[in-house]
Amino acid sequence: MSTLIEIAGKCKEKREQLGISREELRKKTKIPVDILQKLEEDHNYIQNEPYARFLLKQIANVLDVTFDYEKTEFKIPEHKSEEKKEEKRSVLKFFKISFLSFLLMTFFVLSAGFETTGQSQKFYEFLNSPHIEKETFVNQLDEENLNDLTSITLKAVGDVWITAYVDSKEMVIHLKKGQQKKIRFNNKIRIETVGNPKDLVILFRNKPVKLSYSRKILHNIFIDSDGIFLNGYNLAEKDES
DSSP: OBOHHHHHHHHHHHHHHHTOOHHHHHHHHOOOHHHHHHHHHOHHHHHHOTTHHHHHHHHHHHHTOOOOBSOOSOOOOHHHHHHHHHHHHHHHHHHHHHHHHHHHHHHHHHHHHOOSHHHHHHHHHHHTSTTOOHHHHHHHHHHHHHGGGGEEEEEESSOEEEEEEETTEEEEEEEOTTOEEEEEOSSOEEEEEEESGGGEEEEETTEEEEOOOOSSEEEEEEEETTEEEETTEEHHHHHHO
């Protein structure tokens, strides 16, 4: 197995052996020349850029270099993963406390209206009956609210064709003008191909991100919780600026 830095060195060596310039390689891979230069010369860029593996794999395929990198999945940095887990735990704890407080308040308010001990006992038994599934209700609230943290919405302003891999599962999507589709994911989405990208708007964290490309077909767009990446650039940050 090889590291990404070793694979980048093999790709550079093979490119020079074949007499292919970076500009010629750009035309074949659709990766900008400045990104190609960083992948060949800047080890820090390779180690810190989340999608360096995907870009190097594309270059290796064009140059017929064996891509024997051991890892196959991009992992979210551990500190970010822990932050998300802590955030989920906090939200779940909030809903549990709120729901139990509501039950307790309801119990005292309604208990005050019962005239006999027998009626109070019946109400107590009702609260503890299987009809009230406290944990299930809280978990449903947690799931509904937290799923929005890892979702996007594809909105078409014209006819759009999309081939994507959502957590490695292939999806083929055809949206007509005015249609939209919400997609939830755990780790990442790789949009392999977009037909008519200028007619696609991606809602990311409730903010529209337009591709605005004149080409009829666009390849290799990567989406995770940090943004929407194309050729090493975060389009979501560009849109916000």
